Structures are given as C-alpha cells and as structure tokens.
Amino acid sequence: MDTNRGHDAPERSGVPLPDAGAMVDEHGRAPGVPSRTGTGAGPAADPARVDEANQPAAPAAEAEVNVLVSHCDRAGAEAVLGVLAEAFPGMTPPAPAPASAAARPGAAPSIWAVTVDVRRRTPDTVPRPRPTSPVTAELDGAAEPVRLVRAVLEDAFAGQHLGTVSGEHELQVALRLTAREPA
Structure with missing residues (x-):
C-alpha cells in the first residue's frame, strides 16, 4: 500500500x-x-x-444586553422600553402582561425583560414622554455593549447608579432612572 x-x-x-x-x-x-x-x-x-x-465581527451573544425593568408602573416601564426600542431597532418588545393581573390587590410586582442587540444602533432619537415615578433598570452583558445601553438610558433619563458587578468579560449595572428636570 x-x-x-x-x-x-x-x-x-x-x-x-x-x-x-x-x-x-x-x-x-x-x-x-x-x-x-x-x-x-x-x-x-x-x-x-x-x-x-x-x-472584527462581534458574535451575537457578545453584542446583546439583557435589560430588566422593575419597581415601576406600566407607564414607567413603557417609557424606558420605548427609549431602547427607538435607539436599537429590531428589539423584541416584552409580551404584555394581562391587565387583570396588575389590577388585583396584592399582585406581585411586574418585571419587564428584553434583550437589546447593540449592533443595530440608530443615531440620536427624538425625546419622548418620560415617567414621573422612578424606574429600576438592570443591565447585563458584555462590558462595552452594557456601557452603550447605559449611555442611551442616561441620555434620556436622569440616572442614579445603584451598583456594578464586574465579571471577566461581562458587566452588570443597576440604575435608578427618573425624568430629567426641564432645562
């Protein structure tokens, strides 16, 4: 052979x-x-x-940021999610919760969760109505995409930094967002 x-x-x-x-x-x-x-x-x-x-192409998982919006009413969550949807088109909106569940006394607080793909970023967007009550937003993902989403949110709202947890390649940031004072 x-x-x-x-x-x-x-x-x-x-x-x-x-x-x-x-x-x-x-x-x-x-x-x-x-x-x-x-x-x-x-x-x-x-x-x-x-x-x-x-x-260099970022893999999809490295360009995605998980956003949790909580400790607010539906109007506050929709204001935050609306800003993200304008800045990052293609974001899948969260499924709406049944209206009857929110109206029940003693109902558990709602948490809205979305995944934002930062590769689809639009330039400056028009201002939208902002919530009157504070909203908590938790961002989780690769460090640079989290910083980009945080910048978009802090551009639209007055943001108070609640804490950061750093991993080897990922970052978690908690923010308290309120309406900006009129200039």
Missing part, C-alpha cells in the same frame, strides 16, 4: 515544506504572498467589501 501518494514526485521535490525548514506556508507560498486575493491578475477587489471583511 502506497501511503506517500506522490509527495516524493519530482515536480514537488524542489519546493521545501515548512517541516523541512522552508520559509513557505503549506501551499508553497513565500511570506508576504497573498493567499486569499489570488494572483492579482483579476479585477481589483471591491474596497467596501474588503473593509467589511476586515472589521
């Missing part, structure tokens, strides 16, 4: 491989010779596509 399969062929004997001390890659290319762009004989690459390919 011949397991060598032509690796000792005369036409290959002149090209030393990396394991034999050669300064070439496994395809026989010397350092600096492009491998993905071809020989250069074809048309030039589209600069926009080259720039897009060279941008």
